[in-house]
Amino acid sequence: MAAKTLYDKLWDAHVVRSEPDGTSLLYIDRHLVHEVTSPQAFEGLRMAGRPVWRTNSVVATPDHNVPTTDRHVGIADPISRTQVETLDQNCSDFGIDEFRMDDIRQGIVHVVGPEQGATLPGMTVVCGDSHTSTHGAFGALAHGIGTSEVEHVLATQCLVQQKMQNMRVTVKGHAPEGVTAKDIVLAIIGEIGTAGGTGCALEFAGEAIMDLSVEGRMTVCNMAIEAGARAGMVAVDEKTIAYFEGRPFAPKGAEWEAAVAAWRELHSDADAVFDKEVVIDAARLKPMVTWGTSPEMVLPVDASVPDPAAEADKVKATGMQKALEYMGLKAGMPISAIPVDRVFIGSCTNSRIEDLRQAAEVAKGKKVAASVKQALVVPGSGLVKQQAEAEGLDKVFIEAGFEWREPGCSMCLAMNADRLEPGEHCASTSNRNFEGRQGKDGRTHLVSPSMAAAAAIHGHFVDVRSA
C-alpha cells in the first residue's frame, strides 16, 4: 500500500463519495458553532424547512461578542446582545448543546472544544471561524468554513471539498530556552509568508514541535491559517492521548481503548511524500514581534524595523511602506524601542492555562509600567479561569496591575467593548495584526504571552530571555 501522509489518512477515512473532477463529499464528525457566523445558516434551514442532520455532532458557545466584565448585567450593546440571544434561541429550537454565557464551560470555541474532549484525534472538525485549524494539533482534520458551509454541514453532515495539497514544515532540533510555540509559528509564517500554505493541509513536524505540549501545538496549528493553510496538523503521540483521557466528551472504557489504538496510527508514514517541504532550524529561533500589518511582517525582538527601499519586489515594497505608515514606525528603528500603550493576553491562540502560567511567571512581583494604559488578561474559558484562580495566577496579575477578565474573544477582534484607540500600540498574544483589527487605527504587535507580559512591565518590547 502506498505510504500516506496524516492528511491522506484523515481524508480517506472521511470521503463519502467523489465526482470525476475530484470534488468530494467529506463527512464531518464535529461541528462547533458560535454566534457570529451561524444566524444566517439557521435562518437558511428554517426557510428551506430542513432539520439539523445530527444534532449531537454540534456544540455551540457564544464567544466573539461576550463582555469580559460584569457578566451578570448582560450585554450592553443591543446588537451584540441580539446576536447572542439568537444563538441561544437557535440552539434551543434545533436541539443543539450550547454552553451559554452563564455556564462555567463557556469560552472561546477553540479552547472549549478540546477542553471538553468534544474535538478528538482523527475527527473532521469544522466551525465558521478560520482559527478552527487549532484542532489539528491532535491529529484531526480541522478547518474554518463560511456561513453557507455552516448551513450545508448542519443540513447534510458533509462538506463539498477538493482535496488539498500536502505540505510539511519540519522544525528540526530543539528550540532555545525562552522560545515558545508562538515564536515558532511566527517564525514559520515569516519564513513561508502568509500565502505560503495556500491550497495546502499543513503538517507541523520535527523535534521542536513534538517537544511542545498539546496546548503549544494548538497555538502553532491555530496560526496555520495565517500561513495561508486552512488546516494545520500535528501527529498523535503519547502526550495527545494523555491530554484527552477523562475529558467529558471523550470515549470511556472499551471504546477508549479502541479509540487510542486507532489514534496511534494518526501520523504520516515514514516514506510519505509531500507536495511541499520546508525545514527550519529550531536552534536559530528567537522571541518574535510583528512590526507590520500582516503576520508575515515579523522579526526577532533584537532586530530593527526593515527598510522598504531595500526590498526588490515592488508590490512587497509598497505593502511594507503602507504598513510602516499605518504603524507609525520608521525603518531602522530597533523593535525594542517601540512603545506599548496596551497589552492583551488572550485569544484562541494564547489563552490556555499554559499561556497564563508563562505570562504570570514574567509578571510575578513586577508592576505594569506607568506608561501602559491598560493590560488585559482574558482566559480562554470559564474552566481555564477557574484553574488559573486555583493556582493563584489571578492574584499575580492583579498585583502587577493587569486586569483579570471573563472569558471570550475580547480584544483579538474587538467585537465587544475591549478595543484599541486610534494610534495605540498593543502587545497582543492574538493572531492578526491587520489594519483596524483591534480597533480603528489601532496598531497590533503579535507576540507570545511571556513577551506580552514583559512588554507590559517595561512599557516597550524587550527580549524576555534577558528581561
Next chain:
Amino acid sequence: MDKFTQLTGVAAPMDRPNVDTDAIIPKQFLKSIKRSGFGPNLFDEWRYLDHGEPGMDNSKRPINPDFVLNLPRYAGTQILLARDNFGCGSSREHAPWALLDFGIRAVIAPSFADIFYNNCFKNGILPIRLDAATVQKLFEAEAASEQPWQPTIDLQAKTITTPEGEVIAFEVDDTRRHNLLNGLDDIGLTLQHVDDIRAYEQRRATEAPWLFPGRG
C-alpha cells in the same frame, strides 16, 4: 444564488497584497444576523474618514476622496483587480456578501485565500486566478485606458476579453463552474446523495463507534 454566465463591467484596481476580510468588512458589521445590507460598509475603514458603526446613515458620512472606489471613474464597479492573497484572514462570509451587495461579481488576482475563494462561489461571485505577470498587465491596461476600463468575463468559455481585444484564458473546477453557471444550491445537490451519507455513517459507526455516541 444568482447565476454567473457572462459579465462586462467596470474594473477597479486594489493595488495592495494581502487585502484581508477585516478590511473588506470590519467586525462591527458582523453583528448583523442578516445576509444583506453590507454593501455600504464594504472597505469601510478605507472608504470613509470617520469610524463606522452599524445603524449609521452612511450617506451622511465623510468619504475618503482618495479611495479607489470613491473615484468617479470607478462608479458602478463590478470587477476588482487585486494582488496576492486577496481575502486572507477571517472566514467571515460577510466579506463576499458585502462585495456582492456593493455590486461586485468578479475578482481577479494572482492568488486568493482558500476560505474566501470558496465562499465566493457560494454567493455567485467568480474569483479568477491568473499568474502575477498577467495580472500586472491588466493593472497596466486599466491604468492606461482613458475611459473606464470594461473587460468581459465569460465563464462558459473560461476567458477574459480586454477592451483592447486580448483574450486571456483562466481555469476553474468543473463542479464549481457548473454550479455557478446554473446558480445551483449546494445543499439540494448534496441531499441527492442521502443514501451514500447514511451508508457511510453505518460503516463508520462500526469502525469508530466513539464518533457516534448514543447510536449503539
